[in-house]
Amino acid sequence: MVVERSERSCLLCGAPFSGRAFLCRACADAYRGAPVPADVRRRFYEAIDRVYPTWSNTYEEYNPPVGLLAHLATLPRTARVLEIGAGGGFALAALARMGFRRLVGLDLTATSLAATRQRVPAAWLVAADAERLPLRDGSVDVVLTSDVMEHLPDLDRHLAEVARVLRPGGHYLIKTPNRRPAEAYYRLRGLYDYHFWHPSMCSPGELRRLLARHGFACAFVAPPRLTQAQCRKIPWPRLRPLAARVPIGWLPNGLRPHLEVVAVRR
Secondary structure, rough: OOOOEEEEEEEOOOOEEEEEOOOOOHHHHHOOOOOOHHHHHHHHHHHHHOOOOOOOOOOOOOOOHHHHHHHHHOOOOEEEEEEEEOOOHHHHHHHHOOOOEEEEEEEOOOOHHHHHHOOOOOOOHHHHHHHHOOOOOEEEEEEEEEOOOOOOOOOOOOOHHHHHHEEEEEEEEEEEEEEHHHHHHHHHHOOOHHHHOOOOOOOHHHHHHHHHHHEEEEEEEEOOOOOHHHHHOOOOHHHHHHHHOOOHHOHHHHOOOEEEEEEEEE
């Protein structure tokens, strides 16, 4: 998520500054090179929902995992689906409309869980960290994360937990930014704090190797178009309608702005 340049306050300490970042330089530097504790991450993302509600994925659907939802439409409706980082519950609501009934939503923030509870009242909701899943071994058929992995300090711990709760042959569906294009964009736009909120971005090769290390075989799904959130990042508003029509699925994985992956637990 990238908002327009303005006078604003740091979301952690409240210090005033000007720019597009979410943190002042002092808070950004304090967490450089160190994992951000879960309680600090929770405060930060709840502050985003409070301060930037029109840009937050909790209240509007700006960034749907279109390729992953198409894959989910091919799976049995009896599958138990866990969405980690449920946000505002938009993906869970789409699954409910498809006919899935065994839905579990997990999120770190109270704001997201409250929105999901309103949008998908039939889902079982859990407040927890994505690196410590409060579910039994082999109790889930499908795990979905959409724009979540990049926010986690320890991907190895997260993937070990996903592999634990998935049954053998279960699917882990991932949408996440492509590291190299994302890093170039953040630097060009002056987002000096991106290491705080996107500490674990991956290139296609890095993601494939990481998944293999935890027992997953993976295939990349071609996204059809840029999402609304991605189009909003284009600094020239007149180009956004044109960009929204570009078929990015024909691009090689390394050039896609985000990656969508279907991983199967061996």
